[in-house]
Amino acid sequence: MRSEVIAAQAQGANIEVTEGSEPVRSKHTPDSAQARRRRLWTKIVLYTLLCVLSIPFIYPTIWMIFATFKPTDEFFQIPPTLFPENWTLDGVSKIFTVTPFAQQYLNSLYLATVITIGSIIVCSLAGYAFARVRFPFAGKLFLVLMSGMMIPGEVTIIPIFRWVADLGLMNTHIPLIVLPIFGPACIVGVFIFRQFYLSLPVELEEAGRLDGLGRLGLFWRIALPLSGPAIAAVAIMKFLSSFNMYFEPLIFLRSEELFPVGLGLTRYQDGYGEPLYNTQIGATALTVIPVLIVFLFAQRQFVEGLSRTGLKG
Amino acid sequence: MGATDREVGRTRWPRTGSSKRLARIDAAVGLSFAAPAVIGVLVLGLVPFGYVIWYSLHDWSPLIGEFNWIGLDNFTRLIADDTVWSSFLTTFKYAALLMVLNITLAMGLAVLLNQKLRGTTTFRAFFFSPVIVSAVAWVLVWNYLVAANGGINGALATIGIQGPNWLRDPTWALVTVVVIQVFKGVGMNMILFLASLQNVPAELKEAARIDGASPARVFRSVTLPLISPTILLVVMITTIGAMDVFVPIQILTQGGPGRSTTVISYLLYRTAFEQQDFGYASAIGVVLFVVVLVLAALQWNSRKRWVHDEV
Numbered sequence: 007m008r009s010e011v012i013a014a015q016a017q018g019a020n021i022e023v024t025e026g027s028e029p030v031r032s033k034h035t036p037d038s039a040q041a042r043r044r045r046l047w048t049k050i051v052l053y054t055l056l057c058v059l060s061i062p063f064i065y066p067t068i069w070m071i072f073a074t075f076k077p078t079d080e081f082f083q084i085p086p087t088l089f090p091e092n093w094t095l096d097g098v099s100k101i102f103t104v105t106p107f108a109q110q111y112l113n114s115l116y117l118a119t120v121i122t123i124g125s126i127i128v129c130s131l132a133g134y135a136f137a138r139v140r141f142p143f144a145g146k147l148f149l150v151l152m153s154g155m156m157i158p159g160e161v162t163i164i165p166i167f168r169w170v171a172d173l174g175l176m177n178t179h180i181p182l183i184v185l186p187i188f189g190p191a192c193i194v195g196v197f198i199f200r201q202f203y204l205s206l207p208v209e210l211e212e213a214g215r216l217d218g219l220g221r222l223g224l225f226w227r228i229a230l231p232l233s234g235p236a237i238a239a240v241a242i243m244k245f246l247s248s249f250n251m252y253f254e255p256l257i258f259l260r261s262e263e264l265f266p267v268g269l270g271l272t273r274y275q276d277g278y279g280e281p282l283y284n285t286q287i288g289a290t291a292l293t294v295i296p297v298l299i300v301f302l303f304a305q306r307q308f309v310e311g312l313s314r315t316g317l318k319g
Numbered sequence: 320m321g322a323t324d325r326e327v328g329r330t331r332w333p334r335t336g337s338s339k340r341l342a343r344i345d346a347a348v349g350l351s352f353a354a355p356a357v358i359g360v361l362v363l364g365l366v367p368f369g370y371v372i373w374y375s376l377h378d379w380s381p382l383i384g385e386f387n388w389i390g391l392d393n394f395t396r397l398i399a400d401d402t403v404w405s406s407f408l409t410t411f412k413y414a415a416l417l418m419v420l421n422i423t424l425a426m427g428l429a430v431l432l433n434q435k436l437r438g439t440t441t442f443r444a445f446f447f448s449p450v451i452v453s454a455v456a457w458v459l460v461w462n463y464l465v466a467a468n469g470g471i472n473g474a475l476a477t478i479g480i481q482g483p484n485w486l487r488d489p490t491w492a493l494v495t496v497v498v499i500q501v502f503k504g505v506g507m508n509m510i511l512f513l514a515s516l517q518n519v520p521a522e523l524k525e526a527a528r529i530d531g532a533s534p535a536r537v538f539r540s541v542t543l544p545l546i547s548p549t550i551l552l553v554v555m556i557t558t559i560g561a562m563d564v565f566v567p568i569q570i571l572t573q574g575g576p577g578r579s580t581t582v583i584s585y586l587l588y589r590t591a592f593e594q595q596d597f598g599y600a601s602a603i604g605v606v607l608f609v610v611v612l613v614l615a616a617l618q619w620n621s622r623k624r625w626v627h628d629e630v
Binding site for chain 1 (some may be wrong): 341345347348349358360361362363365366367370371381442446448450452453454455459461463464466468469473476477506510511514565566569570584592601607611612615
């Protein structure tokens with residue numbers, strides 16, 4: 007809309023501004039009937055395109071919800087159906103008995119919470135230091151951080167695997183918590199906080215300084231309470247990535263009771279002798295839907311927060 | 320990294336006699352604030368990477384308990400190893416295809432959403448939602464949809480096409496994984512493009528229109544150059560991400576059929592954690608790192624030719 011207003015002010019005439027050839031609305035256009043019809047057609051085409059393109063993005067979720075209530079023999083019947091012909095709770099009833107699903111769900115929630123809180127602490131401290139505090143070797147230490155970003159995690163996992171084994175921490179949650187909080191995965195978070203603190207007006211801290219706050223007070227009383235957007239961005243990124251963690255648990259965990267939910271989902275395949283399609287899909291739905299609901303309510307925070315992290319990492 | 324040493328943005332302490340003491344406090348606070356992240360990245364990133372290089376010069380299988388220096392033998396073995404070459408080739412194919420499809424679709428969606436239509440937010444949410452869905456869940460659901468008798472082939476059958484068994488067919492398996500992953504991640508790139516499209520000054524596009532340029536021409540000659548820095552960034556992030564794809568391969572195809580979807584990070588995982596050949600896996604890891612680095616450098620250096628201006 008903004009661009010149209012500017013265009014209208016500048017020209018006061020029928021000029022197309024946006025790529026999609028939606029003309030500037032003007033009451034005094036002579037060929038308005040024709041223009042209106044063309045606009046209508048453009049709209050119909052665009053909406054049809056948007057709807058068709060949406061299918062591969064939302065159909066899997068819709069299918070998943072209905073498939074939860076299908077009997078297993080309907081999964082691969084020809085022709086395939088979206089809605090169950092015979093609704094059943096067979097699959098749902100087995101979700102919690104076939105694998106320790108509830109335990110795995112709790113594991114994921116617990117891991118994600120601890121990792122998110124830990125990351126916010128570590129990243130905000132470092133981000134603040136690199137943005138605001140003058141300390142020796144700041145530039146060099148920042149370089150160390152930057153270089154860590156290029157290192158692929160699936161390569162360094164080899165020595166880390168060895169250390170974890172030597173320390174007797176295999177099949178525990180400790181490596182799963184320590185790695186994402188302190189490892190190279192924290193760098194993006196540090197950048198987000200640093201960027202945020204660089205844009206925070208210095209005057210705020212100078213005022214705090216005059217009121218007698220020390221360095222710690224400035225961080226704790228002024229900078230941190232103001233860093234809502236940065237905290238939200240890091241929290242969303244970290245919570246999602248740790249709730250959905252797969253690779254590290256695959257390497258470090260053996261017992262199913264310790265699995266996070268993502269790894270647990272893959273273990274429905276053929277443990278039982280009979281197919282467990284509906285159970286697996288039901289468990290998947292239970293994993294995905296809460297996240298989707300939160301996303302629906304906080305869409306803006308998610309999109310803005312994650313696109314911020316996308317830019318940096 | 321001149322930016323970090325800039326004075327801008329740092330708190331100026333009042334110039335009093337105690338300023339030396341305050342500077343000392345700042346030094347202590349700064350170091351201790353930065354310490355957890357810096358030490359963490361050192362100990363869990365840079366040092367392990369040094370170890371990987373060290374391991375790559377050894378023959379090491381923990382099962383037998385041997386750890387012998389063999390110099391560059393792992394690397395000469397790697398050069399002669401068909402599996403490694405084909406894995407790199409598969410990875411390149413995967414990354415190239417994913418990059419092209421992802422960037423094209425992301426740009427198309429961003430342009431569509433930039434049309435100031437009503438309901439844009441809803442569609443944006445649709446396209447973005449797979450980004451927040453766990454990779455495992457997304458892949459598991461698609462695993463059913465692309466099965467021989469799954470929903471995709473059912474839909475194709477209604478228009479008289481007999482679809483292949485997507486993930487078990489050597490010619491289609493890799494493409495199928497790419498498409499599944501494009502739908503999973505394209506929303507993120509779409510958002511980045513959308514944000515930069517919205518920053519293109521309307522006056523410029525309007526001026527081009529007055530000069531008689533068609534909408535397509537305006538997009539090509541005005542919009543694209545202006546958002547080219549974002550395109551470079553998105554291309555780099557997407558390629559680097561695609562080079563270490565693992566989850567969909569491990570869950571959907573386990574590298575098969577044959578070797579048709581054995582990408583390098585999956586080969587590395589198998590070599591290290593299934594065959595327990597840690598020395599050789601480390602050598603593969605070192606090569607992967609170098610390849611990704613070279614790729615990123617090539618893309619970054621290509622910017623002078625097509626990126627409009629540095630932002």
